[in-house]
Amino acid sequence: MPKEVDHEERRRELADAVCRVIARDGLAGVSLRVVADEAGWSIGSMRYYFTTKDELLEFALRRVDDRIEQRLDASCVQPTLLGRAHAVIDELLPLDVQRREEALVWLAFVSRATTDAKLAPMAADVWSRLNEVFVGLLRAAVEAGELPADLDLVREGGRLQALIDGLVVHLVSAPERLGTEQARELAHGHLDQLRAASEEREPA
Amino acid sequence: MPKEVDHEERRRELADAVCRVIARDGLAGVSLRVVADEAGWSIGSMRYYFTTKDELLEFALRRVDDRIEQRLDASCVQPTLLGRAHAVIDELLPLDVQRREEALVWLAFVSRATTDAKLAPMAADVWSRLNEVFVGLLRAAVEAGELPADLDLVREGGRLQALIDGLVVHLVSAPERLGTEQARELAHGHLDQLRAASEEREPA
DNA sequence: GCCAATCTAGCACGCTCGTATTAATACGTC
C-alpha cells in the first residue's frame, strides 16, 4: 500500500484552512476552490477527505469548538476557582489573532445556525457545554467559599455567558468602538461583583 | 406621466421582503430571485428601485435599524426612567415574531459586517446609537435619582448592552436551551441590581 | 386618442458554484 496518510490529521488541516477563510472572507467567502487554495491542495483531493461541502463545514465548526475547549481545559492550572473563571473569560474574548479567528468562526456559525436546521442542534450543544463550564465554575467557587452561598448559579451562569458573548460580538463587529481592554475590565469586573452582589437581592 | 409610484415606499416594501427572507433562509438564502418572489414582483422591476444587490441589502439593514429605533422611541411613554429602560429591554429581546425577525436580521448583518468592509461602519454605527440609548437612559435615571449617583455610566451602559446582545444571540441560536422568559427575567434583574450594586465596588 | 414618461417583465450573458468522473501519480509489498 502507498502513502498511508493520517486521515484525521489531514481533515483537521483542511478544517483549519476553512477557519482562516471564514475569518478573512466570512462564511459567504467559503468555496471549495478558495479553501483548496488556502490549504494548498487541489479541490479534487479535498473531496477525498470530505465528500460534501456541508461535511467540511460541520467538521470545521467542531474543530473550532474543540480548540476552544482545549484552551479552556488549559486554564485549570489556576490555583483558585475564581482565578480559573477569570482565565476562562480571557480565553473566550478575542484578545489575540487566534482567539479573534475563533470568535469570528463562532459568530458566523451561530448566525447561520439560526436558519440552518443541520447546524441548529450543534449551536445548542455549544451553548450547553459553555453554560456547563460557567455554572460549574461558579458552583465550585461557591463550594470553595470564594463566592457567596446564596448565589443563583443558573441565573449567574447564564448572565456571565450572555455578557461575554455580547462582548465578543461587539469586539468583532465594532472593534473601534469598544476596546478590548475595556471589554476585559468589564467582564472581570462583573465577575468580581458576584462576590458581593447576592447580599442585597431585590424583592421583585 | 403614468403611474407615479412612491419610490421610497416601494423600496421599504422590498426591504421588508428581504428581511423576511433573511429570517427564513438566512443571509445565504437571499438571492434577487427569491426576494422578488417573496415581494411578489419580478426581478426586473426590482432593479428599477435598486440597481445592485448590495444596495438592496444595505437599505434593508437600515430599514431594520429604523424599525427598531422607532419602537424604542415608542417606549418613551413610560413614566419613570427605569420604566423606560425596562421597556427598551423588552423591545430588543426577540419576544414575538417581529422582534425575532429583527434580531435574526441584526445577527446576520453583524456577522457579515465582521468581514465586509462596506458593512463594518454601519455595524459600528448601530452599536454606537444603541450605546447612546443605554448610557443616556442610565444617565437620566441617575439624574432623576432612580439610580445611585456614583454609577459608572459608560461601564454599565456597555455591560447592559453586551448582556442584552448576548441574550439575543442565545435566544435565536439556542432557543430550546434558554427560554425567553428566563432571558427577560435575567435582563430585568440585572437592571434592578444597578440600584444597589454601586455601593460596594471592588477595590480591584 | 395619442404621446411620452413611468413602470414592469423577461431573457441572455458571463461567471462561479458544488459535485461527479476519470486519468495520473506515488509507494509499500511481493
Add this chain to the structure above:
DNA sequence: GACGTATTAATACGAGCGTGCTAGATTGGC
C-alpha cells in the same frame, strides 16, 4: 521491478447567481 492500492489532480457538467438590455404595458396630460 511489477503490481495494486492509496492518493492527487484535472476536467466537465448542470444549476444558480447578479446584472445588462430591451420590449411591452400602464397612465396622466394635451
